[in-house]
Amino acid sequence: MKNCVIVIPALNPNEKLCDYVRLLSEERFLSILIIDDGSSHTCQTIFDRCSSYHNVTVVRHSENKGKGRALKNAFAYILNDEQMGNANGVITADADGQHELSDVMKLCQSLSEDKSKLVLGVRSFDTENVPLSNKMGNTITRHVFRLLYGKRISDTQTGLRGIAMDSLHHFTDLEGERFSYETNMLIAAVRQKLAIEECPIETVYINENESSHFNPFKDSAEIYWVLFKNFFKFMGVSLTSFILDITLFQLFILILGFTFARRRILISTILARAGSSLFNYCMNRSVVFKSRRKWNKTIIGYYSLAVAEAVTSGLSVYLLFQLTGFREVFLKAGVDLVIFLVSYRIQKLVVFKD
Missing domain, CATH: 3.90.550.10 (Spore Coat Polysaccharide Biosynthesis Protein SpsA; Chain A)
Known part of the structure; x- marks a missing residue:
């Protein structure tokens, strides 16, 4: 048998x-x-x-x-x-x-x-x-x-x-x-x-x-929704983090209105980015990737990746500008899109990997 x-x-x-x-x-x-x-x-x-x-x-x-x-x-x-x-x-x-x-x-x-x-x-x-x-x-x-x-x-x-x-x-x-x-x-x-x-x-x-x-249409749509659902969560959290960053920036600008413009903008930028990045980290860890690893084993990797992304973005835009002469804002949009896709894979397979 x-x-x-x-x-x-x-x-x-x-x-x-x-x-x-x-x-x-x-x-x-x-x-x-x-x-x-x-x-x-x-x-x-x-x-x-x-x-x-x-x-x-x-x-x-x-x-x-x-x-x-x-x-x-x-x-x-x-x-x-x-x-x-x-x-x-x-x-x-x-x-x-x-x-x-x-x-x-x-x-x-x-x-x-x-x-x-x-x-x-x-x-x-x-x-x-x-x-x-x-x-x-x-x-x-x-x-x-x-x-x-x-x-x-x-x-x-x-x-x-x-x-x-x-x-x-x-x-x-x-x-x-x-x-x-x-x-x-x-x-x-x-x-x-x-x-x-x-x-x-x-x-x-x-x-x-x-x-x-x-059903080629209904069932294909369901299959691709299943495949991309986690990535859509990642996109949603990123968009929410961006909105939070802008909101916090405006809030701190109002609070620090009595200081000099350069100091006000610098402090507001740092505080807003700190708040939005912490929110992004917590949501990616618990909602998107549902990592069971302790926070102290992932937060260093997350912020190291964030620093690496910022440096890579800046250098890439500068080098592409020198090579092509295209407007910086368009170059940055393309570069950051690639970094965003790579960041998803790195966070999934390295930072928040169980």
């Missing part, structure tokens, strides 16, 4: 699901769990046939809740089942039959070798049968994920995944009810520092992937 649980979320499947489940059942996996995610009643005979095979259980949602919710409910079901909870891991597969049995077996073998990891069945997108939209979508998402999270993943949209049982609890409470949940799984794996293993699999697209329930 293969000591893995197969999870298949299904919405209005066709007869191919029965053939696929039969092949899986013949391999004697510990259990095969099918989530009927609110399919129409006309599909009931298909699920009845599937449940008649060895070790197959069908759990039904009364209404469609999305692939993410189906997977989360399946994981919770497995963790609460004494027999399934003793498996080496869980393998998620799609209901359209696009994941070859031999590839499922590869992931099962990999899960038997390690108790704490995420295994991704990665496809090759260089073959002719890959729809252009899928090829472009995966390429863009792959590069964005690496840019924002520092991890190279060849196939961010694969539905064939193996989760070691010791790691399954990391994925039961994540956000996302539809396809964005699978992106959240990758982000959670990176944040939890799980080993992510890639296993090459066959690239199968049946009839241009027409059976997929993926």
